[in-house]
Amino acid sequence: MIDPTARVHPSARLGADVTVGPWTIIDANVEIGAGTRIDAHCIIRGPTRIGCDNRIFPFCSIGEDPQDKKFVAGSPTRLEIGDRNTIREYCSINRGTPGGGGVTTLGSDNWIMAYCHVAHDCHVGNHTIFANNATLAGHVEIGDYAILAGFVGVHQFCRVGESSFMAISAVIVKDVPPFVMAEGNTARARAINREGMRRRGMSTDVIEAVRRAYKILYRQGLTVDKALVELKPLAAQFAEVQRFTEFVSRSERGIVRCRPQ
Template sequence: MSGKIHPTAVIDPQAELHASVEVGPYTVIGPGVRIGEDSWIGPHVVLQGPMSLGRRNRVFQFASLGEVSQDKTAKKDEATRVEIGDDNTIREYVTIQRGTLKEKGLTRIGNDNWIMAYCHIAHDCLIDDHTIFANGTTLAGHVHVEDFVVFGGVTMVAQFCRIGAHSFSAGGAGITRDVPPFLVVQGNPAAPRGINIEGIRRRNFTAEDISDIKHAYRTMFLAGLRQDEMKAELAGIAQRSPHVGRMLEFVENSKRLIQK
């Protein structure tokens, strides 16, 4: 074994680790696990395949990644998997479980995500890039989280929800419906509370961008419009704002949009 792999670690011969990977004491890495260069796997971690981790990931102690789903229909020998991209931080006691044959058999984590202690990402979830999961956030199965989403601590997300880019959930939120891009949601059940102004300012959105997004929010949740009227108003704003165009696309494809 490489000097970067602790002698108490148990690594299956069918696992593939780049020569630069570090592995801490008492970690177990099963067959079918692939880990990319410059990744660090801490002590007492369990990684099960089929699963791939890209480059420069950090996985802290007691995390369990790639285990069979807790869905009652899932079986350990099914051809399901987890795919994790590059530059992710996965903290203590995080669980990320394999997909199921109910969908494509895939749970996927993108790049540059920050997943804090005790978070759970269930089967068939798709997480895009640059997200933050504060401690104790829990996703049920089949959830899609878009770029730059921030979950406050102990957020709970029900099955099949879609969480739009740049949105923010307050701590303890219970999300049971789709959250459009740029929103702040709070409560259980979660309801819209405005737009994520601070988040989008930090990402260099212009004053004009923010004004258009505010206008779209008022149109969606405060104007009392019928669905067709609301979409028509959003389409007008979207002619000058690609961000509002993204909100309109989300609304048109949502089967259960969050309610005020």
């Protein structure tokens, strides 16, 4: 199932039923799991591991050297991609850098639309959606079920929490806590991602608890430290609020703030 015009390095390891389209190049030190389909005109450099049942559309660049001036060609860095991801046309996902941990990761069941970029040392979770032209700078962390609308840009070293939602063209320069919707340039918190939580099957009680946590953090005029103290009883009752508070407490860049009422 390898097109005769494709070039697959002898050391590359391809699982059962892998499809490689015309004019695609698969380099040395690349491992591709069973059932993955790679369309025409893609380039996959190693060291890269791609899991099972992924779909990679034409003109993607996967596992290329990081766009980092400090990177030395041949450095032992890698890219790891999970299972059942859809990666649409013209996407680029770079390997890690020695100074950033050495690995870029993309989990499973992600939907990455056309022209997206995942830079070196990024860590993307599972079940995320990146709309067209969403871009991650280096060292970014994206939590499970996060959604980035079209043309969203995330600054290096920022973290985006689980089930958060970035509105179209949002510019993220601070951490976005879990379950929060952010918008604008520069991005500010708008509300909780109620619909995203509902689609994950979270109960009304959980959604209401997260809404209360959001109000305590963003709407009562408290400092972050004082808000975290106020949130302790609610976090003890709800695991989702606990994850919300832990994310905020670990923020090194600071979190997005809300617009004045």
